[in-house]
Amino acid sequence: MEINLIEPFWLAVIGTSLFAFLLKILGHSIPKKWLSNPRALKINSLIPIALLSALVAVQSFTQDSRIVADQRLAGVGVAVLALILRAPFPVVVISAAATSAALFHIG
Amino acid sequence: MALPHRGYLGQNAPVSRVNRATAAQSLSVSLTVGAYGIAFGAASVAAGFTVLQSCLLSLLTFTGASQFAVVGVLGAGGSALSGIATATLLGVRNTLYGLRMAPVLNVRGIKTIFAAQLTIDESTGVALSQEHLGVREARQGFWLTGIGVYIFWNLFTLAGALGAQAMGNPAAWGLDAAVPAAFLGLLWPRLTNKSERLLAVAACALALAMTPYFVPGVPIIATALLAVIFGLRARIWR
Known part of the structure; x- marks a missing residue:
């Protein structure tokens, strides 16, 4: 009989949670004076814009590390249209979901 | 009499007053993203995690991309260490969000721990989208969205883990497009x-x-x- 100190699924749960929290707290623990330089402030304000833009692209266009164009693309396209027309936030999200779901059922 | 509050931009609004638009946006995001917890709960159980382990991942890890990654790796037969490594890589961006949010939130002590745990794509995104209204609204956006997503993400994880077969593929509900659309909606006014x-x-x-x-x-x-x-x-x- 094999005796493991810790079962892999539990190890995964504990390890993932521990590192996730350490990464989160690290960002909040950097001394403020390190970021007081105007250049650092500028970069710091641009980083989430880059990351969130990349996140939107990856969530809209990729599947299992491949570039794909499927119903999500149409949904996000409708969201862009809604944003250009200055639609309120829930309308943006719901119109995207409805478009994507409709195409999913057709296709 | 209590100390007079200094309202934002000199207005005499009490500090505790919540901006309606900020609250509405936080709730929209919390529900949209929280609903995706169903997909996570289902994927997690399908990958071999127990219901308890799935719920603990949502409660403790609380960063969706990392959770899907670790579940995906172990479900595909990968080792716990490679699952942890992949999930950790996906969590690095939360460090960068924390860097951005720390001066806005300006918290110390035990509150820093809560702020850190709630520092994710959604809370940062809403905070940024409210920043043009003021620091107070940005803070409210962060906390309301962080707490809102936390509640819904965990409730829906449990629901998904217990019986996701009933809901089926999240794509059938358009959730796969709703999530990027929500992030785009947050980002758009910031550009x-x-x-x-x-x-x-x-x-x-x-x-x-x-x-x-x-x-x-x-x-x-x-x-x-x-x-x-x-x-x-x-x-x-x-």
Whole structure:
């Protein structure tokens, strides 16, 4: 009989949670004076814009590390249209979901 | 009498008053993203995690991309260590969000621990989208969205783990498009000048170009380098 100190699924749960929290707290623990330089402030304000833009692209266009164009693309396209027309936030999200779901059922 | 509150921009609004638009946006995001917890709960149980382990991942890890990654790796027969490594890579961006949010939130002590745990794509995104209204609204956006997503994400994880077969594929409900649409909706009003719009487009292009060649997570984090380059060149654009 094999005796493991810790079962892999539990190890995964504990390890993932521990590192996730350490990464989160690290960002909040950097001394403020390190970021007081105007250049650092500028970069710091641009980083989430880059990351969130990349996140939107990856969530809209990729599947299992491949570039794909499927119903999500149409949904996000409708969201862009809604944003250009200055639609309120829930309308943006719901119109995207409805478009994507409709195409999913057709296709 | 209590000490007079100094309202934002000199208005005499009490500090505790919640901006309605901020609250509405926080709730929209919390529900949209929280609902995706069903897909996570289902994927997690399908991968071999117990219901308890699935719920603990949502309660403790609380960063969706990392959770899907660790569940995906173990479900595909990968080791716990490779699952942890992939998930950790995906969580690196929360460090960068924390850097951005810390001066806005300005908390210390035990509150820092809560702020850190709630520092995710959604809370940062809503905080940024409310920043033009003021620091107070940005803070409210962060806390309301962080707590809202936490509640819904965990409730829906449990629901998904217990019986996701009933709901089936999240794509059938359009959730796969609703989540990027929500992030886009948060980002859109933030892109106020030419260089920010150019940065957003460049980040999309770089992440997509890198996707086929790098493990998940790396293409997104790599775009932070674009932000550094744009930040260093900022004066040219202004």
